[in-house]
Amino acid sequence: MMLKINNLKKIYPNGHQALDNINIEVQKGEFLVIIGLSGSGKSTLLKCINKLHPITKGQVVFNGQEISSLKGEEMRNAQSKMGMIFQHFNLIDRKSALTNVLTGALHKTSIIKSVFELFSAEQKEKAFEMLDIVGLKEKAFERVDNLSGGQKQRVAIARALMQSPSLLLADEPVASLDPATSHSVMDYLKKVNEELGVTIICNLHFLSLVREYAGRVIALKDGQLIFEGKPEQIDEDWFRKIYGEKAKEVFIK
Amino acid sequence: MKENGKRLKHFLFDVLLWTYAVTSLYKIIYQNYILQVRYLEYHSQEFIFCLIAGAILSFLFSLIPQFSIFQGFSHKTNTPYLKRPYFILFLFILIITFINGIHFSQFSLREFFSESGMDGAKRIFWSLLHPNFDILGESLKAAVETVFMAFMATALAIPFSFILSFFAAKNLTRSSLFFKIIYTSARFVLNGTRSIEPLVWAIIFSVWVGIGPFAGMLALCLHSVASLSKLYSEQIENINEGPLDAIRSTGAHPVQVIWFGVVPQIILPFLSFTIYRWDINVRMATVIGLVGGGGIGTMLMQYQGTARWNEVGLLIIIIALIVWAMDTMSSKIREKIK
Numbered sequence: 001m002m003l004k005i006n007n008l009k010k011i012y013p014n015g016h017q018a019l020d021n022i023n024i025e026v027q028k029g030e031f032l033v034i035i036g037l038s039g040s041g042k043s044t045l046l047k048c049i050n051k052l053h054p055i056t057k058g059q060v061v062f063n064g065q066e067i068s069s070l071k072g073e074e075m076r077n078a079q080s081k082m083g084m085i086f087q088h089f090n091l092i093d094r095k096s097a098l099t100n101v102l103t104g105a106l107h108k109t110s111i112i113k114s115v116f117e118l119f120s121a122e123q124k125e126k127a128f129e130m131l132d133i134v135g136l137k138e139k140a141f142e143r144v145d146n147l148s149g150g151q152k153q154r155v156a157i158a159r160a161l162m163q164s165p166s167l168l169l170a171d172e173p174v175a176s177l178d179p180a181t182s183h184s185v186m187d188y189l190k191k192v193n194e195e196l197g198v199t200i201i202c203n204l205h206f207l208s209l210v211r212e213y214a215g216r217v218i219a220l221k222d223g224q225l226i227f228e229g230k231p232e233q234i235d236e237d238w239f240r241k242i243y244g245e246k247a248k249e250v251f252i253k
Numbered sequence: 254m255k256e257n258g259k260r261l262k263h264f265l266f267d268v269l270l271w272t273y274a275v276t277s278l279y280k281i282i283y284q285n286y287i288l289q290v291r292y293l294e295y296h297s298q299e300f301i302f303c304l305i306a307g308a309i310l311s312f313l314f315s316l317i318p319q320f321s322i323f324q325g326f327s328h329k330t331n332t333p334y335l336k337r338p339y340f341i342l343f344l345f346i347l348i349i350t351f352i353n354g355i356h357f358s359q360f361s362l363r364e365f366f367s368e369s370g371m372d373g374a375k376r377i378f379w380s381l382l383h384p385n386f387d388i389l390g391e392s393l394k395a396a397v398e399t400v401f402m403a404f405m406a407t408a409l410a411i412p413f414s415f416i417l418s419f420f421a422a423k424n425l426t427r428s429s430l431f432f433k434i435i436y437t438s439a440r441f442v443l444n445g446t447r448s449i450e451p452l453v454w455a456i457i458f459s460v461w462v463g464i465g466p467f468a469g470m471l472a473l474c475l476h477s478v479a480s481l482s483k484l485y486s487e488q489i490e491n492i493n494e495g496p497l498d499a500i501r502s503t504g505a506h507p508v509q510v511i512w513f514g515v516v517p518q519i520i521l522p523f524l525s526f527t528i529y530r531w532d533i534n535v536r537m538a539t540v541i542g543l544v545g546g547g548g549i550g551t552m553l554m555q556y557q558g559t560a561r562w563n564e565v566g567l568l569i570i571i572i573a574l575i576v577w578a579m580d581t582m583s584s585k586i587r588e589k590i591k
C-alpha cells in the first residue's frame with residue numbers, strides 16, 4: 001500500500017472546515033483522479049497529503065510511515081518522496097528550466113551548496129534526463145518565463161520527477177492550458193505513471209479527461225467523499241450528485 | 254440606539270470644532286488683530302469659557318436642521334453646497350483657520366518687501382552668483398566625503414535590512430507564535446527608528462563618536478536600515494506564493510525555500526530601492542553635515558556662519574551638481590533593471 005488516509009479532517013485557521021472524515025487507500029502504481037466542484041476541497045486534500053498544510057485530525061500513512069505528526073527534517077524527508085505539480089506551474093520565473101528542475105534535488109543538497117547553486121555533476125545529468133523525459137532537453141538553458149504554458153507544466157513535471165518520487169500529486173495540472181496542450185501534458189503524466197511506475201493522484205475538472213486517464217476516481221463534495229469507483233461508473237445520476245442538479249457536462253477533445 | 258450614538262458623536266465633534274472657532278475668534282482675531290495686544294497670554298479660564306461657548310453654539314445648531322456641521326456632512330443630499338447652512342458655517346471656520354495660519358507663521362508682506370531686507374537679499378544673491386573658486390579643491394574633497402559617507406551608509410545598511418526584512422514580512426512570519434512575536438517587535442523597532450529624523454540621529458552620534466563624517470554615516474545608516482527593511486519587507490509581502498509552495502513541497506529546508514522561492518522574485522526591486530536609497534542618502538548627507546555630520550554640509554555651515562556668501566555660492570553649485578548627477582544616474586539605472 002502506497003498511501004492510506006484515515007479519518008482525515010482539515011479545519012483552516014479561519015474556522016472553515018474544508019475536509020471531513022476522509023478515508024482513502026491508494027495502491028502502488030495507481031492513477032487516481034479526484035473530482036468535485038470548485039471549493040469541494042480537492043486542493044486541500046493534496047496539500048494535506050504532502051503536509052503543505054497541517055492536518056487537523058486523522059492520519060496519513062505514506063509507505064508505511066505515519067506522516068501527519070512528523071516535523072522538521074523527518075517531515076521534509078517524507079515530502080521529498082512526493083512530487084507535486086500545480087495549476088499555475090509555480091516555477092521560478094527568472095531561472096532556467098534546468099535550474100528549476102534542479103530545485104527538485106534541494107532536499108539532497110546542503111544549504112551552503114544550494115545557495116551557490118553548486119549542484120553535483122550527477123544531479124545535473126539527472127536533471128537533463130528528466131527534461132528529456134518530458135521532451136524539453138533543448139530548452140534546458142531557456143529562462144522559464146520564455147516558455148509556453150504547456151512547456152512550463154512539463155518543466156514542473158520534470159522538477160517533480162527530479163525528486164525520484166514514489167507518489168506524484170497533481171493539482172489541476174491542465175486547468176490553465178488549452179485542450180490540445182492539456183492532452184499532451186496528461187499524456188506525459190500517463191507515461192510517468194506507466195513507464196516509471198510512479199503512483200499519481202490528480203485533481204481534474206473535465207470528465208472527458210477523467211474517463212481517458214483515470215484508473216480510479218474519487219469525488220468530493222463539501223469536503224466529504226461521496227463517490228469512489230471506476231470512471232465508467234459515473235453515470236448521469238452520479239454526475240448530478242457530484243456537480244449539482246443544474247450541471248451539464250462539457251467535453252474537451 | 255445606533256442613531257443616538259451617531260448623533261452624540263456628531264455633537265461632540267461639533268463642540269470641538271466650535272470651541273476651536275470661538276477660541277480663534279477671541280484670541281487671534283479679537284485680541285490680536287482688533288485690540289492689537291502685543292503679547293498674547295493664554296489662560297486656562299479663557300479656554301474653559303470658549304469650551305462652554307462652543308458647546309452652547311453646537312447645541313443651538315444641533316436644534317436647527319442642517320446647521321450641525323458633522324451631521325450635515327454625513328448626510329447625502331443633492332442641494333447645491335452653497336445653499337446648505339452647515340456648509341457656509343464650515344467655510345466660515347475655514348477662513349478663520351487661514352487667519353490663524355497667517356498669524357502663527359508670522360506672515361508679513363511688509364517684512365518681505367522692506368528696503369533693508371531686499372538690499373541684504375540682493376547682496377547675497379549677487380555673491381552667490383559670483384562663487385569663489387579659490388576653495389574649489391577643498392570643497393571637492395568635502396563633496397567626495399559626502400558621497401562616500403552616503404555610499405558607506407547604504408552599503409552597510411544592505412545586509413542588515415536584507416535579513417531584517419524577512420522577519421518584518423507578514424506572509425513569512427504567520428506560521429507560528431514565535432515568528433509572530435518577532436514580526437511585531439521587528440516592526441515596532443523599525444517604525445520607531447524611522448520616525449526619528451536622521452538629523453536627530455546625527456546629533457546623537459556626533460556626541461557618541463565625535464563630530465565628523467563617521468557620525469553622519471552612522472545616522473544615515475541607521476535610518477537607511479529602517480527604511481530599506483520596510484520597503485524590502487513590503488516587496489516580500491507582495492510576492493507570488495506559488496513558487497514558495499512548490500519549493501516547500503520538494504522537502505527543501507526553509508532557508509532553501511526562501512533562497513529559491515522568495516529571493517529571485519525580489520532581487521531586482523531590492524536593487525532598485527537600494528540605489529534610490531543611496532540617492533536619498535547623498536541629499537541627506539549634505540543636510541546632516543549642517544549639524545556636524547561632516548562633508549560638504551559642515552563646510553556650508555561654517556561659511557554661512559561667517560557670512561562668506563561667495564564661498565557658499567560655490568558650495569551650493571557643487572551640491573546641486575552632485576544631487577543632479579545622482580538623481581539622473583539612479584533613475585537611469587532603475588529604468589534599466591525594471
Ligand SMILES: Nc1ncnc2c1ncn2[C@@H]1O[C@H](COP(=O)(O)OP(=O)(O)OP(=O)(O)O)[C@@H](O)[C@H]1O
Pocket residue numbers: 012013014016017018036037038039040041042043044045
Ligand atoms: N488557506 C485557506 N484558508 C481558509 N480557507 C481556505 C483556504 N484554502 C482553501 N480554503 C477553503 O477551503 C475550501 C476548499 O478549498 P480547495 O482549494 O481545497 O477547493 P478545490 O476543490 O481545490 O477548489 P478549486 O477547484 O476551485 O481549486 C474552500 O471553501 C476554500 O474557500
Ligand SMILES: [Mg+2]
Pocket residue numbers: 042043044171172
Ligand atoms: Mg483547487
